[in-house]
Amino acid sequence: MGEFDLSRILVWPKRKLIGVTFRLKARFEALPLVTAVTSKHSVMTAYFASSPAVVGEDVPGIAFFDITDADTPFSIILSELESTGMVKILEIIEPVAEGLLIDNISHPLTAGGERAIILRGAGYRDFVKGIKEQLDAAGKLFLYFEGCEMGKGYGKLHRSIAKAVGIKDPIEICRRVSLPAFQWAGFGRAEIIQISYSGGTVAIYDSSNARGRR
């Protein structure tokens, strides 16, 4: 798998776009029934994301559609979608300009039950670089201790996630949760070279932190 854009912004010049937020039934036939309606009306699903942090009766989600070639008004298509009984449309996301759709509905963004913000690499690198340049050795200490606090928070989250699926041993939590979660967060690809109850060695490939200095 290569890069993965977090999306929720769609730039398709000269296309008629529209978005919706919804709740979809957590049933195997839900998505086929919904997409059968959109495809019947020549509506292309340009972007689809669900947000099932906890599996429940239905799943919140967001979808962007290209309705340029649609054969029916979108309001009627929405009614048909809801008539499947599989989806409840919550809000419509109108394009900010023709060919430009931005999710300005979903708020707050969350990750692991906590408020999240999207910080692109350039901003993150400038932030870290600025602290080091302005504060020198104190900046390095500041980043280390801030990192410690962040890491403790991640550790608590990883333990609670692991507990939910029956993993209790800290070494196993590191291997099965913390390692993939590190990459999930975009810090870099991590590899545990060795780990024990007295320490360990971890390799980070393509570290977002070190990239700022290259």
Added chain:
Amino acid sequence: MTGEPYGDLTRGILAGVYCELFGKDCEVRETECLAKGDKRCVFEIKEK
């Protein structure tokens, strides 16, 4: 390129995760770093 490791934030994150999961204080040293010209960053975690 710089002659010294650059991953202070990552060092801290690893220390915090380890400390939380294992319930032990630790220190983390960066022995290889992209910023020094290495191919990867490597961190050694040792219990204090």
